[in-house]
Amino acid sequence: MDELTSKARSVFADDKYATELTGIAIDSVSLDHTCCSLKVERCHKNARGVVMGGVIFTLADITFAIAANSALLKCDSDEETTLEWVSSSSTIHYLSAANGNMLYSMSKCIKQGRSQAIYEIDIFDENKRHIAMVTTTGTRILSTNS
Numbered sequence: 001m002d003e004l005t006s007k008a009r010s011v012f013a014d015d016k017y018a019t020e021l022t023g024i025a026i027d028s029v030s031l032d033h034t035c036c037s038l039k040v041e042r043c044h045k046n047a048r049g050v051v052m053g054g055v056i057f058t059l060a061d062i063t064f065a066i067a068a069n070s071a072l073l074k075c076d077s078d079e080e081t082t083l084e085w086v087s088s089s090s091t092i093h094y095l096s097a098a099n100g101n102m103l104y105s106m107s108k109c110i111k112q113g114r115s116q117a118i119y120e121i122d123i124f125d126e127n128k129r130h131i132a133m134v135t136t137t138g139t140r141i142l143s144t145n146s
Contacts, residue, residue: 005029007073008066011081018062022055026066027104031074034067038103051098051131059105060121060134061087067107068117068138085117088139092132100126115140 008029018024022044027035036059038044044055066073068085103125110118117138123131 004070004073011073012062012066015062018058022058024059024062029066029070031070034063034070034107036063036105040098040101040103051103053094056103056123056132057092059103059123060092060132061090063105063107063121064119064136064138067109067119068112084140084142085138086141087136090134090136092134094132095130098125098131099129102126103131
């Protein structure tokens, strides 16, 4: 496993909802690009037996967070990584019901400037069916030491 993916797994292990409760795995990370996956369990499904929209959105949201902060993860420092990018708005288009037992997400950076970023995140099932398309706008939040 490459260093950037390893660092992302370590830093985002603190995102307990996405990684522990939802069960999202970080598969690969490069600068501005992230792939994650989720093994679909019964707890991810609604009363109709299909994956809940919130589960799909959570997969897209963590994928955005990792991709937008990937440059910060690249730092070779042993100091704690301070995440600066958070989502400020998202639009999700649900395209198809998921089939099978796996979901996959892939991010694409449209633009990342000093204070704003726009990413597209695509969600696919194990049959390569396009499940959802998400556009997320992120805002850079700089920490201040007071």
